[in-house]
Amino acid sequence: MCGIAGVFHHAKNKSVDPQLLVNMAAIQYHRGPDDFGYVSPDELGMGMSHARLSIIDLNKERGRQPHISHDNNLFLVHNGEFYDFQRIRAQLTSLGDQFNSKSDSEIILHLFPRYGIEKTIEYLRGEFAFALFDKKDDCLYLVRDRFGIKPLYWTETEDGIVYGSELKVLFAHPKVKRELSAEGTYHQLIQVMVPGTTAFKGIHQVKPGHIIKVKRSNGQLNISEHKYWDINFPVAGEYVDHQDEHYYIDGVRENLLEAVQHRLQADVPVGCYLSGGIDSCSILGLSAAVRQDPVKAFTIGFDSKEYDETPIATEMAQQTNAEQIILKLSAEELYQNFSRTIWHTERTIYNTLAVAKLLMSETVRKNHYKVVLTGEGSDELxxxxxxxxxxxxxxxxxxxxxxxxxxxxxxxxxxxxxxxxxxxxxxxxxxxxxxxxxxxxxxxxxxxxxxxxxxxxxxxxxxxxxxxxxxxxxxxxxxxxxxxxxxxxxxxxxxxVWIKTMLEGQILTWGGDRVDMANSMEARPAFLDHHLAKFATEIPPQFRIKGATEKYVLREAMKGLLPETLYKRQKFAFMAPPAHTDNSKWKMMMNLMNEFASQSKVESAGVLDYSAINHLIQSHDDPAMSRDQKVQLDAVLNHVLGVQLLHEHFIATDVPKLAQQRADELGWRVT
Structure with missing residues (x-):
């Protein structure tokens, strides 16, 4: 799991500054602290860089990216994991291919010349984002995994395309404009984003399951977008509903076990996130059954009984003999780390669960783990x-x-x-x-x-x-x-609709990759294995929700692994306690508002209306306001803070200068 970056110019004879590429890697050092690499070949008008987190093939020299093909025609930077790559590599080796490393990434350089980009992607199982430059065709491919587990952003400047794993990587380039858009800001305030967009003008995401192809011809870049995969439910009435429910229960168990087994493969220790839900408990139960040694389980606890899932998580940990580490968080810790979280999420958050998950990934790294399996994707499927x-x-x-x-x-x-x-x-x-x-x-x-x-x-x-x-x-x-x-x-x-909006834009962003990689930690959501997803779409609706029981098929498939309390428990959405739930939390939120959303700060940022913010805050004391109105008010105020912090971090701050300083501090220099 790493960070990628690159530049692709209109003109082939315009070289890319190697130190700029190194700076783009340095500002995402948190994604890959173990090593960095770059290429800026003469007369190709392109450059790539990479910050590496070593998980597969720990050898520094062999695993360093960018990868270059034997004939110097293909250049690759990759973020993520390809599972089952050993089998693919063995097949290609039997056909005469020679590999330079034990890295999973390198299979692309061998698949692409044989099969082309779309057929190559069919072989790829896992979570990934990569950039592939084809010198013969003079084109660049930007590819993102099927669900959008790994991020990939791009924009166009007067010179060409700039891309990277995070927005700050693009902003490290001095010619990338940093400006909040009206539509982008509005969508930050209402939480749900338009797929493929960001809060910033002209900054795009590669959509999940999509390829961006940038073809250069006569000094012009032709940019096209192509969807290679989508979640595909059968047309109503075409379900294989002549099968009884046991067929689907057995199929889920078999497919999920296979997905977990693949994601336990690593050259470093692998742990599990553990909450009180069926999803993470199922992942832990299967991991414990497969492994010979005890699994390390990491649990978030809150200082509110209504929102704390620790007791059920502990029951599951004890049942599987897992070594459980509980991180108990207070309001002070959550709000003290709010600003740092927005630096990493690069979008607003409606709940401090994002902060909690960032602090949890920090705890994982402090315990010398780089990889955990997680339960994201289960509710969606x-x-x-x-x-x-x-x-x-x-x-x-x-x-x-x-x-x-x-x-x-x-x-x-x-x-x-x-x-x-x-x-x-x-x-x-x-x-x-x-x-x-x-x-x-x-x-x-x-x-x-x-x-x-x-x-x-x-x-x-x-x-x-x-x-x-x-x-x-x-x-x-x-x-x-x-x-x-x-x-x-x-x-x-x-x-x-949820998979297209909230899964990618929220759960996999500020609830997943961005807060995990903030502390150089790779999360592997086994439920989002696309083979499992395909099977899940074939389960008839009346078996997904049977009677009033949600996730019925999964619940039955995992029944033998789960404590009875959890097996019978209704779905409980995992959130941190909102600010209105006690005075200390509200006071902490108001301290942040005073610091980042004061009248002078709001007017300086130039996107929000201070009087409207103040009116919203005052409405909190209205005795007629119901609990659910206060939940929504909390969410909107968190978004207000987030918008102000986006301006503070990425517009008021000289990001290109900061990237250069990071490179200097790390000693990452052009050699």
Missing amino acids: FAGYPAFRKDMFLYGLDDLPASLKKQWQQSLEDSNQLFKGAMLPREEFSSSAMEEVVGFTPTCLQSWLHCHDFGMQLLRPELRNQLHDYDAGRAIADTFDINQLDGRHPLDKAQY
Whole structure:
């Protein structure tokens, strides 16, 4: 797991400054502290650099990137892991190929000449982002994994393309503009982003399951985007529902075990994250069953019984004889590290869970671990969120008897009341664009689209005017592939929308890679193995949610591994306690507001309206404000802080100068 960076000029004869490439690697030192490498060949108008975290093939010389093919035609920088690469390498070796390293990355240099880019990707299993330059065709490929587990950003300057694993890598380039956009800021305030976008003008993400091809011809760059993979649910009625539920239970168990086994492969120790949910407990249970030695399990605890999952996690750790390490966090620790977290997430956060996960990854590294297996992706594939149950009830149970519908309704009313206003909407919200494209407004987006008025009021009047006719629902819905929605069951549609928005834009960003790699730690989400995902899409909706029981098939597949308390437990969304839950947390949040969202700081940043922020804060003391309104208020204020910190970190700060200073401090210099 590493950090990549590069530049691709319009002109072949325009060389790339090697020290700039080194600086771009240095500013993402946290992603790869073990080594760095760069190339800037003459007369190719391109350069690449790489910051390395050694996990496979620890040999410094052999594993150093960029990788270059034997014929000097292909240049590669890669971030992530390719599982099952040993088998692929053995097959290629039997065909006469010779490898320079034991690295998983190198297989691309051998697959691509034989098969081309799309067929090459079919061989790749895991989480990855890479850049591949083909000298013969004079083109650059930017490729991101199927779910967007690993990040990859790009932008265009007057000279050409700049790309990297993080925004700060692009901003280390002096010709990359650093400016918050009206649309980007608005979407930060309402939490949900338009897929492929960022908060900054002209800065794009490679979308999950996509290839960006940059072809150079006569001093011009032709940029094209191509989707190579998508989550593909069967058309309603085409499920293999003549199979009984045991077929799917057995299939999930078999596919998940295989995914876990692949992700336990490393040349360094591998641990597990452990909360009180079925997902991480299943991963720990399978890991413990496969391994010969005790698994190290890392658990986050909070100073609030309502939000703390430590007791159930400990029960699971004891059942598997895992060596559990519990990090108990207070409000002070969460808010003291808020600013540092935004430097790494490069987007706003609605809850301090992101801070907690950053501190957890720090604890993992302090215990001399570089790799952990995690449970992300389970709720997306097996319909675990309460929002999915609500959509199933509203749109997917037309034939259900009235008595059973009443049981469903009661179950929904009783579930996850702590998260109304954030994970569940506090009141219904309808987007005409979502109704048109999806058929209904998925519950998972309603909380955030409902923040429209909050978001608009918080913008400066001139930005508000720019967005006078802007429709966030339309902007998001227009990115969906209608072919993946037409004819699908309502539950499939709800899961598809979540995977395209909240999974990549939130869970895998500020809840995953960015806060894990902040401390040079690789997280491996076994549930997001695309072979397992394919099987999961084939499970009929009535087995994903059976009766009012979410994740039914997964729950049954893992029944023998789970403590009975957990097996019977309803889904509990994992969050840190919001600021309104006690005075000390609220005071800590207000201290941050005074530091980063004071009138002078807000006016200097020039994107938010200070009087609107102040009005929002004052409304907190309104005795008529309900709990779910306060949850939503907390989320919006966290986003306000985040917007101000994005300006502080990436616009007010001279990032190119900071990158040079980092390189000097590390001794990373051109040789």
